Amino acid sequence: MVQKNVFFYTKPGCSLCEKAMLRINRVRSDIPFHLDVIDITRSPELMREHGLHIPVVFIDGTEVFRYHVSEARFRELLARQAGMREQ
Numbered sequence: 001m002v003q004k005n006v007f008f009y010t011k012p013g014c015s016l017c018e019k020a021m022l023r024i025n026r027v028r029s030d031i032p033f034h035l036d037v038i039d040i041t042r043s044p045e046l047m048r049e050h051g052l053h054i055p056v057v058f059i060d061g062t063e064v065f066r067y068h069v070s071e072a073r074f075r076e077l078l079a080r081q082a083g084m085r086e087q
Contacts, residue, residue, distance in 0.1 A: 004033045005076050009056040011041045017055040020069040024057070027071060031078045 008024060009018040019038075028035065040046040040054065050056050057065040059077055 004059050005036070006033050006078075007036045007038060007058040009038050009040050009046065009050050009054055009058075011039055011054060014054055016067055020057070020065070023069045023074065024069040025079065027074050031075060033078055039085075083087040 006024070008017075008021065009023070024035070038046065039052050053066055055065070055067065055069070057069060057074075058064060064077055065074070
């Protein structure tokens with residue numbers, strides 16, 4: 001299976017982000033994927049784009065979660081065959 005690329009947009013002090021990261025890490029212990037954690041406070045552009053809407057999770061360029069991460073749904077999305085996209 002091809003590893004998925006997951007991008008997790010967060011910022012310090014975000015309690016929803018901390019909860020989401022716990023779920024992401026639980027899944028990651030079972031399903032390998034590449035994870036980029038992006039602190040939006042390091043970029044004015046990202047702050048404008050995501051400032052009040054975090055955490056945000058993308059898998060292979062498609063936004064799949066905002067605010068809350070469902071562990072079961074995250075597992076399902078990662079298990080999809082390469083080339084399939086969530087609409």
